[in-house]
Amino acid sequence: MATKSIAVVLGTRPEIIKLAPVIRELGERAWVIHTGQHYDAKMSGQFFEQFGIGAPDVILEGIGGANRGTQISAALQALTDLFLKNRPSAVIVQGDTNAVSAGAQAANYLGIPLIHVEAGLRSYDRAMPEELNRLVVGALADVHCAATDLNARNLLGEGVDPARVIVTGNTVVEATLASLEQGDGMIGRHFPSGIAPEKFVLATIHRPENTDSPDALERVLRGLTAIELPVVLLTHPRTRLAAERFGLTDFFDELHAIESVGHSELLDLAQAATLLVSDSGGLQEETTVLGKPLLVVRRSTERPEAVDAGFARLITPDKNIAREAAEVLENNGFGTDLRTAQSPYGDGTASRTIATIAAHIDNGHAPAQAIALVEASHDLAA
Numbered sequence: 139m140a141t142k143s144i145a146v147v148l149g150t151r152p153e154i155i156k157l158a159p160v161i162r163e164l165g166e167r168a169w170v171i172h173t174g175q176h177y178d179a180k181m182s183g184q185f186f187e188q189f190g191i192g193a194p195d196v197i198l199e200g201i202g203g204a205n206r207g208t209q210i211s212a213a214l215q216a217l218t219d220l221f222l223k224n225r226p227s228a229v230i231v232q233g234d235t236n237a238v239s240a241g242a243q244a245a246n247y248l249g250i251p252l253i254h255v256e257a258g259l260r261s262y263d264r265a266m267p268e269e270l271n272r273l274v275v276g277a278l279a280d281v282h283c284a285a286t287d288l289n290a291r292n293l294l295g296e297g298v299d300p301a302r303v304i305v306t307g308n309t310v311v312e313a314t315l316a317s318l319e320q321g322d323g324m325i326g327r328h329f330p331s332g333i334a335p336e337k338f339v340l341a342t343i344h345r346p347e348n349t350d351s352p353d354a355l356e357r358v359l360r361g362l363t364a365i366e367l368p369v370v371l372l373t374h375p376r377t378r379l380a381a382e383r384f385g386l387t388d389f390f391d392e393l394h395a396i397e398s399v400g401h402s403e404l405l406d407l408a409q410a411a412t413l414l415v416s417d418s419g420g421l422q423e424e425t426t427v428l429g430k431p432l433l434v435v436r437r438s439t440e441r442p443e444a445v446d447a448g449f450a451r452l453i454t455p456d457k458n459i460a461r462e463a464a465e466v467l468e469n470n471g472f473g474t475d476l477r478t479a480q481s482p483y484g485d486g487t488a489s490r491t492i493a494t495i496a497a498h499i500d501n502g503h504a505p506a507q508a509i510a511l512v513e514a515s516h517d518l519a520a
């Protein structure tokens with residue numbers, strides 16, 4: 139079997155979380171390249187340790203903290219140089235970050251088959267950098283691994299060849315189950331008294347739409363402080379830097395703000411919380427495994443499945459966060475029993491399916507053939 143023949147390009151915390159199970163499935167074939175978009179140990183390093191996938195084979199330099207154009211162009215150049223020296227049989231990217239745009243372009247322009255994990259999400263909000271990254275990778279990918287039927291339909295509606303689309307489920311399901319198993323449930327250490335309150339709200343905020351203007355950030359932080367339960371706010375570097383810039387850090391004391399934590403610690407906190415409030419994409423998926431109600435503080439969502447399945451509600455800027463929270467707390471959720479509701483993101487087999495497609499390509503099959511082989515084996519197993 140070839141070693142380090144399939145490149146996995148990633149750059150941020152959620153990509154590490156969601157690609158770790160794919161990397162484990164790929165085994166010796168995985169060649170892991172970190173673009174360096176996230177560079178703090180808390181945002182990146184600890185995740186490699188936690189998931190037992192070892193350090194990345196390559197970490198690019200000069201990308202983290204740069205503006206969008208520089209992040210993408212510098213990573214595209216560096217990846218092109220790498221792939222010219224050592225051509226992988228396929229490149230895997232996941233999601234919609236700047237690292238994905240760079241990895242997708244580098245692969246496609248060199249004619250290397252590109253596998254996109256979590257393909258076909260659309261918010262139809264062009265003000266989101268991620269939506270543009272999704273459109274770019276959607277145009278370039280050779281294999282689109284859609285997490286849900288809706289995601290597959292979005293791609294087909296844009297004219298993508300059905301032979302290149304496969305519904306795999308989302309790798310977040312197996313990533314979440316694995317991290318939950320590793321958790322120790324000792325959430326008291328995140329609270330100053332060493333004891334977690336019986337009921338609390340867990341909030342995470344990091345999207346540009348909520349952090350990049352003083353008004354937007356103040357609205358969200360003020361809304362969170364008005365919630366009747368204690369709030370634990372996980373602060374992303376983007377949020378922390380913005381609060382410092384806009385003089386809003388006083389809210390952090392009121393909200394009990396803590397810095398980024400590991401995936402199993404985050405899930406332990408989320409599992410113990412009564413309500414989640416977040417603009418994160420990952421939490422919209424993870425909450426369907428945890429069975430917790432989530433208020434999504436965003437203008438739009440590319441993940442309507444969690445809302446449709448009764449796990450989440452979209453809180454657009456015209457709505458009052460504290461009032462919406464009070465309603466959910468009073469009604470104990472959104473009216474369905476979330477502990478028994480089915481996750482719309484699959485059964486925990488996505489990573490194996492994706493790694494098998496990549497292995498078929500590595501063994502010389504064309505992308506559409508690799509998908510057909512996997513689909514035929516699923517039919518046989520059914």
Ligand code: UD1
Nearest residue numbers: 150151152175176177178181203235236237267268375376
């Ligand atoms: C990126 C992704 C977003 C994803 C998020 C997960 C894009 C366009 N956005 O957003 O989709 O949800 O990651 O976290 O790719 N910073 C640090 N330390 C770090 C990383 C970042 O201090 O380790 C600072 C940067 O210097 C910058 C800010 O945080 O000032 C934003 O970082 P950036 O990587 O540009 O975007 P994210 O907001 O993290």
